[in-house]
Structure formats: structure tokens, C-alpha cells
Amino acid sequence: xxxxxxxxxxxxxxxxxxxxxxxxxxxxxxxxxxxxxxxxxxxxxxxxxxxxxxxxxxxxxxxxxxxxxxxxxxxxxxxxxxxxxxxxxxxxxxxxxxxxxxxxxxxxxxxxxxxxxxxxxxxxxxxxxxxxxxxxxxxxxxxxxxxxxxxxxxxxxxxxxxxxxxxxxxxxxxxxxxxxxxxxxxxxxxxxxxxxxxxxxxxxxxxxxxxxxxxxxxxxxxxxxxxxxxxxxxxxxxxxxxxxxxxxxxxxxx
Numbered sequence: 001x002x003x004x005x006x007x008x009x010x011x012x013x014x015x016x017x018x019x020x021x022x023x024x025x026x027x028x029x030x031x032x033x034x035x036x037x038x039x040x041x042x043x044x045x046x047x048x049x050x051x052x053x054x055x056x057x058x059x060x061x062x063x064x065x066x067x068x069x070x071x072x073x074x075x076x077x078x079x080x081x082x083x084x085x086x087x088x089x090x091x092x093x094x095x096x097x098x099x100x101x102x103x104x105x106x107x108x109x110x111x112x113x114x115x116x117x118x119x120x121x122x123x124x125x126x127x128x129x130x131x132x133x134x135x136x137x138x139x140x141x142x143x144x145x146x147x148x149x150x151x152x153x154x155x156x157x158x159x160x161x162x163x164x165x166x167x168x169x170x171x172x173x174x175x176x177x178x179x180x181x182x183x184x185x186x187x188x189x190x191x192x193x194x195x196x197x198x199x200x201x202x203x204x205x206x207x208x209x210x211x212x213x214x215x216x217x218x219x220x221x222x223x224x225x226x227x228x229x230x231x232x233x234x235x236x237x238x239x240x241x242x243x244x245x246x247x248x249x250x251x252x253x254x
Contacts, residue, residue: 042072083156121210123203130200141189148178195241
């Protein structure tokens with residue numbers, strides 16, 4: 001009888017201790033859930049503020065860069081936040097690279113009679129320049145299109161994370177498919193590459209037929225109707241691409 005009483009007391013103590021442990025564990029889980037919600041709230045506010053900066057009529061570049069450099073989370077959330085902000089930083093850098101590319105190329109000068117007289121008739125400098133233009137343009141278009149590729153976007157998550165954090169990253173990144181404006185920019189880069197290649201064809205033609213033309217200071221004079229016709233066809237190809245450019249610009253304005 002006495003042993004049974006001791007046993008009951010022992011069981012009671014064990015159950016009390018076990019109950020305390022369960023309560024402590026539940027409290028600990030609750031604390032971490034609370035912390036996670038707090039952290040997600042901070043990141044969500046960061047995402048919202050960044051989107052407001054990007055959508056503002058007057059883009060504040062300094063504030064945007066400050067947001068990308070700032071971090072409001074730790075642990076696995078930090079990895080998610082940094083992946084999101086690193087993606088945005090690379091996207092923004094790429095857009096600036098595209099702008100700088102178009103600022104740097106000078107197709108009009110290349111086609112000028114002054115350049116033809118100066119660099120003719122082998123056009124070594126001109127053709128090297130055009131090759132660089134095309135390589136640069138193709139690289140920019142490839143990189144730009146890749147920013148809407150899921151594999152590329154997910155590559156910013158450098159470490160293996162639980163599915164929960166991966167899904168959260170996808171949530172704050174949002175729809176990565178190209179918008180209509182991004183599709184137009186991609187097409188514009190494609191047309192630029194085609195136009196550069198078409199202009200290069202003109203200088204290849206002139207170089208290949210260097211003994212059959214001269215300039216009078218304002219235009220190129222060929223010694224046969226056949227060469228004139230071929231030259232005009234090459235210029236028509238450039239003009240046709242220019243018309244496609246005009247169509248793209250009309251779409252953008254609409």
C-alpha cells in the first residue's frame with residue numbers, strides 16, 4: 001500500500017514536470033513563430049517601400065541604393081532578404097548598362113562620308129567597332145532576358161533553405177515574367193543587333209569591292225550598275241530595320 005502511494009506520487013511529479021516541459025516547449029515555439037512573423041513584417045515593409053520607390057514619378061536613386069544596402073533580418077530570413085535585394089541590384093545595374101550602351105554607340109558617325117573617307121577602304125577600325133557593338137548588344141539582351149528566367153532568379157538563393165523560405169522568396173520576388181515594356185526593350189535590343197549586323201554587311205561589301213568605288217566628297221561612286229544595285233539593297237535592309245524600330249517606339253508611346 002505504501003509502495004503504491006509512492007508510485008502515485010512519483011507519477012504525479014513526472015506528469016507535472018512533463019506538463020511544464022510541454023508548456024515551455026509550446027511557449028518557445030510560440031516565441032519563434034512570433035519572431036518569424038515580426039521578421040517577415042519587416043521584410044514585407046522593405047519590399048513595399050522599394051516598390052513605392054520604383055513606381056514613384058521621380059525616381060530617388062540614392063534612397064533606392066540605400067534600401068538595397070540595408071538589411072532588416074537575420075538567419076535564414078537574411079539569406080532571403082539579401083537574395084531579393086541582390087537580384088534587384090543586378091537588374092538595376094543591367095538597365096544602367098543598357099542605357100550606357102546606347103549612349104556610347106555612334107552609328108550615324110560610322111555611316112558618315114567622313115568616316116568612309118577616313119577609314120576606307122578596308123575599314124579595319126570601323127568593322128572592329130561594329131563587331132564590339134554587336135557582341136555588347138547581344139550580351140546585354142541575353143543578360144536582360146535571363147533576369148526573367150526562373151533558374152536565374154532562384155540562383156540568388158546561395159544556400160540550401162527549407163521550402164518555407166524558398167516559397168517566401170518567390171512570394172516577395174513576385175511574377176518574374178517579362179512585362180510588356182520589358183518585352184519591348186528585349187525586342188529593341190534584338191533589332192539593334194540586327195541593324196549593327198546589317199551596317200557591318202555594308203562595310204564588308206565596300207571592303208570586298210574596294211577597287212570598284214570612290215567618293216566625290218559627298219557620296220560613294222561605283223563603276224558598275226550591278227554594284228550600285230547591291231549597295232542599295234544593303235541599305236534597304238538597314239532602312240527596313242529602322243522601320244521596325246519606329247514600330248516599337250509607337251508601341252511604347254501607346
